[in-house]
Amino acid sequence: MSTESTSLSTDITSRRPVIGVFDSGFGGLTVLRELLQLIPSAHYVYLGDTARLPYGSKSRETIVRYALSSAQFLAAKGADLLVIACNTATALALEDLQVALPIPVVGVVEPGARAARDAAGQQDVRSDDVLVLATSATTQSGAYTRALTALGLNATEKACPLLVPLVEEGWLELPMYKSVALEVLRIYLIEALAQSPGAATLLLGCTHYPLLKPLIETTLKTLRHPMRIIDSANATARAVAELLPRSEEISEGAASCEFYATDSVEKFQRLGSIFLGRELASVQLLDLGG
Numbered sequence: 001m002s003t004e005s006t007s008l009s010t011d012i013t014s015r016r017p018v019i020g021v022f023d024s025g026f027g028g029l030t031v032l033r034e035l036l037q038l039i040p041s042a043h044y045v046y047l048g049d050t051a052r053l054p055y056g057s058k059s060r061e062t063i064v065r066y067a068l069s070s071a072q073f074l075a076a077k078g079a080d081l082l083v084i085a086c087n088t089a090t091a092l093a094l095e096d097l098q099v100a101l102p103i104p105v106v107g108v109v110e111p112g113a114r115a116a117r118d119a120a121g122q123q124d125v126r127s128d129d130v131l132v133l134a135t136s137a138t139t140q141s142g143a144y145t146r147a148l149t150a151l152g153l154n155a156t157e158k159a160c161p162l163l164v165p166l167v168e169e170g171w172l173e174l175p176m177y178k179s180v181a182l183e184v185l186r187i188y189l190i191e192a193l194a195q196s197p198g199a200a201t202l203l204l205g206c207t208h209y210p211l212l213k214p215l216i217e218t219t220l221k222t223l224r225h226p227m228r229i230i231d232s233a234n235a236t237a238r239a240v241a242e243l244l245p246r247s248e249e250i251s252e253g254a255a256s257c258e259f260y261a262t263d264s265v266e267k268f269q270r271l272g273s274i275f276l277g278r279e280l281a282s283v284q285l286l287d288l289g290g
């Protein structure tokens with residue numbers, strides 16, 4: 001189903017659009033960061049479903065149920081458009097959300113696949129082989145393989161279930177912890193490259209992974225397999241901008257944000273500022289049930 005199947009409210013040009021963004025937790029803030037840069041004229045309502053994180057190890061039924069409750073909360077908050085800033089929720093629940101909601105719903109998988117196609121075309125040595133690192137649920141869904149195959153690319157998906165906890169625990173900075181993260185990445189990348197030795201593009205298929213990019217680059221260097229690393233955050237923001245009226249047609253104003261989290265507000269503010277690259281002024285606690 002295409003994102004254009006439900007159209008935007010017709011009064012959108014006379015006021016600031018409200019864009020709902022959700023993720024299982026903090027990772028989606030890397031998408032919000034790009035949205036804020038590209039569409040500064042909007043009001044954003046961001047929900048991190050931290051109480052039920054991680055989604056990446058759960059079943060499709062559970063992920064759809066969680067994603068629906070987050071999406072319905074944002075629709076009730078007046079969202080004109082919804083961004084699923086989570087690869088796992090996009091891979092497993094995009095179509096359910098598009099059917100259930102009366103507003104356009106944009107996921108991160110198709111924009112990410114398009115960014116991979118563009119990157120593959122820019123390689124010095126052209127390669128259609130794309131390596132996707134993602135959560136177990138995302139790789140099991142095959143969503144990236146379908147999206148990349150439809151664009152004429154060859155996909156190899158590698159589940160990396162230890163990466164989200166490493167990011168969540170902040171094991172990327174201090175040398176003692178960082179060495180663990182580097183070793184985990186080394187093992188995952190050796191296994192992935194054994195399956196896809198010709199890959200020249202590495203697609204980060206999880207919104208937590210952009211924080212690992214410097215460590216992934218270091219690891220690829222030690223493996224002597226440099227690759228172009230891309231993520232779907234910027235491409236998703238561009239897909240959203242394409243759905244909105246041109247910015248000069250939207251009434252002016254600086255971007256504003258409301259944040260909601262379903263678990264510790266203090267942790268959300270602390271970790272969230274690393275993902276967003278700026279302070280989160282205030283975060284409200286939300287109970288979405290189990």
Ligand code: DGL
Binds near residue numbers: 088
């Ligand atoms: N942010 C999620 C994603 O992009 C991963 C975190 C989780 O497992 O909940 O897939």
